[in-house]
Amino acid sequence: MAPRQKYWDSKIKDFSKEELNHLDDFIKNFNIPKNKISNLKEAFYRAKNSFLEFNIDLNKLEEPTKTMVFESVVYIWYIEGNTTRGKKIISHSLSEFKKDNKFYSFKSAINIKYTKGELEKMLDKNEDRYNNLSSIKLGKMKVKRGTQPLGISLNIDDKIKNKSFGKILITAEQGQKISEYLISNNIDTPLEKKPDKRRENFEKWLEKEYKLFIKNLKEENKKQDLNLEVDFEVFRQYTIFYLSNIQRIISNNKEEKQKMEYMKWLYSEFGQFIANSDTKNRTLSFEAFNQGITAYINALNKNDIKKRSIFTILDFSLPSTEKRMYVLDMESKTIQEVLYVSYGYGNEKRGKNTSVFSNNDGTYAAGIGLVITLFETVICSGTLPALTLEGKEKGFNDNTQIRGITLHGAEYARKPRTYPNGEYKLGLTAGCFAVDDRISVRVIDEIKGGSAIFVYGKFAEYNSETSKYQDIKFAYNYIKKNNI
Numbered sequence: 001m002a003p004r005q006k007y008w009d010s011k012i013k014d015f016s017k018e019e020l021n022h023l024d025d026f027i028k029n030f031n032i033p034k035n036k037i038s039n040l041k042e043a044f045y046r047a048k049n050s051f052l053e054f055n056i057d058l059n060k061l062e063e064p065t066k067t068m069v070f071e072s073v074v075y076i077w078y079i080e081g082n083t084t085r086g087k088k089i090i091s092h093s094l095s096e097f098k099k100d101n102k103f104y105s106f107k108s109a110i111n112i113k114y115t116k117g118e119l120e121k122m123l124d125k126n127e128d129r130y131n132n133l134s135s136i137k138l139g140k141m142k143v144k145r146g147t148q149p150l151g152i153s154l155n156i157d158d159k160i161k162n163k164s165f166g167k168i169l170i171t172a173e174q175g176q177k178i179s180e181y182l183i184s185n186n187i188d189t190p191l192e193k194k195p196d197k198r199r200e201n202f203e204k205w206l207e208k209e210y211k212l213f214i215k216n217l218k219e220e221n222k223k224q225d226l227n228l229e230v231d232f233e234v235f236r237q238y239t240i241f242y243l244s245n246i247q248r249i250i251s252n253n254k255e256e257k258q259k260m261e262y263m264k265w266l267y268s269e270f271g272q273f274i275a276n277s278d279t280k281n282r283t284l285s286f287e288a289f290n291q292g293i294t295a296y297i298n299a300l301n302k303n304d305i306k307k308r309s310i311f312t313i314l315d316f317s318l319p320s321t322e323k324r325m326y327v328l329d330m331e332s333k334t335i336q337e338v339l340y341v342s343y344g345y346g347n348e349k350r351g352k353n354t355s356v357f358s359n360n361d362g363t364y365a366a367g368i369g370l371v372i373t374l375f376e377t378v379i380c381s382g383t384l385p386a387l388t389l390e391g392k393e394k395g396f397n398d399n400t401q402i403r404g405i406t407l408h409g410a411e412y413a414r415k416p417r418t419y420p421n422g423e424y425k426l427g428l429t430a431g432c433f434a435v436d437d438r439i440s441v442r443v444i445d446e447i448k449g450g451s452a453i454f455v456y457g458k459f460a461e462y463n464s465e466t467s468k469y470q471d472i473k474f475a476y477n478y479i480k481k482n483n484i
Contacts, residue, residue: 076089174230281337
């Protein structure tokens with residue numbers, strides 16, 4: 001036995017039986033040649049130490065993430081060896097993975113230009129090993145930072161495997177036409193029950209539907225004197241995004257069917273708002289629109305909203321360097337304008353791109369969910385008016401009014417700027433919402449008097465189980481009853 005093989009055999013003698021079985025499976029699954037097995041044993045040993053170094057407990061990870069990430073790290077050590085480049089790749093990818101324990105964060109953190117081509121192939125192979133049709137791989141369309149997309153920016157996420165495929169740009173007109181086609185043809189899902197045939201059947205179905213879609217599109221182009229083009233990849237990506245959000249497998253459950261119908265209605269509404277709006281205002285995410293409109297409809301059902309023509313969404317999943325206050329005209333179905341809006345320094349205490357929400361006094365943070373604008377205004381920030389707000393969400397923001405949280409104007413909310421500590425952002429409030437003081441009087445006048453504002457953010461505690469304003473069943477029944 002070669003000295004190198006003896007050395008690494010001794011190193012892995014403390015491996016558990018499960019780990020040794022895993023090693024054997026790895027050799028078979030990835031076709032490791034016999035003369036490279038000692039390299040693989042070294043990679044296994046170094047991989048285990050890598051996770052220990054980053055305090056990542058593999059036993060606490062769920063499958064398939066646990067196996068996917070571990071095998072990926074092993075493979076990096078295997079092909080890169082104990083090199084500076086290999087260490088750099090692993091260090092960067094594991095530090096990103098530790099933040100949320102999702103495989104996509106690990107994969108996206110790997111800078112491919114520093115790796116060999118076989119690493120990229122291995123990562124793809126690793127994903128395919130555990131994928132079913134619910135996680136069809138999508139191509140990425142890069143977006144230059146700071147540019148304004150001339151259409152819908154879609155985050156393509158796999159809901160079952162928790163992987164993200166990046167942003168896809170589709171023009172508003174393309175998205176609207178595809179939505180209309182999918183909805184008018186009552187398309188829910190093309191999946192069949194045999195897992196081994198799902199991917200193949202899905203691709204065949206996509207090609208068939210694309211041909212029908214293009215046939216319809218050509219007829220519409222001719223009738224309406226249009227020249228709209230939609231290539232297969234755009235159709236494919238948008239369709240997968242659509243299907244992944246309405247329901248992947250048709251259910252006989254009445255509640256699930258209602259959810260599907262409601263999501264289809266939401267897509268139709270979203271498409272109209274995007275298509276009807278000016279290009280500069282087409283940045284509203286579907287996720288914020290989804291929760292916001294659901295809250296709006298539930299509020300209508302409860303007669304909470306006196307002024308129905310205007311609805312405002314504050315999307316605090318976005319950093320303050322981006323315009324994130326969306327004023328929607330509910331009658332013309334347009335995004336009327338998008339403004340900068342600041343919030344409390346308590347909301348930003350975890351970092352400039354992360355929001356926290358609170359219903360408690362002294363936190364300097366506003367709550368999440370639906371609020372209603374009141375008629376009266378109070379004086380704030382000198383001579384400028386401020387709009388008092390009533391929080392409707394019990395436990396999330398129902399202390400808004402007694403805490404004195406308002407919407408007002410402020411000079412520091414005009415536009416982002418660089419602060420002495422080097423941070424580039426809007427100024428922060430003591431918990432209120434602040435807009436540009438030069439237009440605050442007009443904005444307050446437009447939305448005061450009982451209109452709804454929805455405060456959106458990435459906040460796991462706020463969902464359909466915890467908020468009565470996220471009740472999809474009530475929302476569905478309301479739109480059916482009122483024929484919306």
